[in-house]
Amino acid sequence: MRIPPFVLALLAVLGMVGGGSLECTPPKEAFMQHHGAELYGRMCSVCHGLSGEGYKADQAPAIGHSDYLATVSDGYLHKTINDGRGGTTMSAWGYDHGGPLRAHDVDAVITYMRTWQTGAHATLDERPATGNASNGEADFA
Numbered sequence: 001m002r003i004p005p006f007v008l009a010l011l012a013v014l015g016m017v018g019g020g021s022l023e024c025t026p027p028k029e030a031f032m033q034h035h036g037a038e039l040y041g042r043m044c045s046v047c048h049g050l051s052g053e054g055y056k057a058d059q060a061p062a063i064g065h066s067d068y069l070a071t072v073s074d075g076y077l078h079k080t081i082n083d084g085r086g087g088t089t090m091s092a093w094g095y096d097h098g099g100p101l102r103a104h105d106v107d108a109v110i111t112y113m114r115t116w117q118t119g120a121h122a123t124l125d126e127r128p129a130t131g132n133a134s135n136g137e138a139d140f141a
Contacts, residue, residue, distance in 0.1 A: 029111065036112025039105055043093065052116060058089050069117035071124060074110050081106045 025033065047055050052064020062068070081101070082094030093099040094106065
């Protein structure tokens with residue numbers, strides 16, 4: 001019995017997907033990554049660089065570093081992109097602030113940025129700092 005070539009090709013693809021050597025991005029995520037890459041290239045890369053390496057002249061920080069991305073939440077990134085950052089050159093890009101990006105566009109940029117993250121999300125200790133001011137007073141002086 002001869003196996004048709006398309007069946008062999010299908011089995012090879014399934015084997016690669018199952019073995020992890022070929023990844024299939026879900027269609028919605030693939031669209032978001034593509035849309036986000038296009039928006040990032042047009043609007044963000046001017047200050048932050050094509051790969052998020054930052055730009056010294058604008059004091060735009062490096063945002064493509066995997067360790068940075070592992071420590072920031074999507075909510076933080078969304079707020080920063082949408083609302084801007086006071087006291088910095090990062091302006092508000094959100095439509096509700098007069099910018100060109102709707103909420104789904106901001107989410108697409110974040111989805112694209114997450115492709116730069118190579119490690120797992122870090123769990124940070126966000127408890128308030130504690131200490132004794134009088135113990136540090138001499139060192140401060």
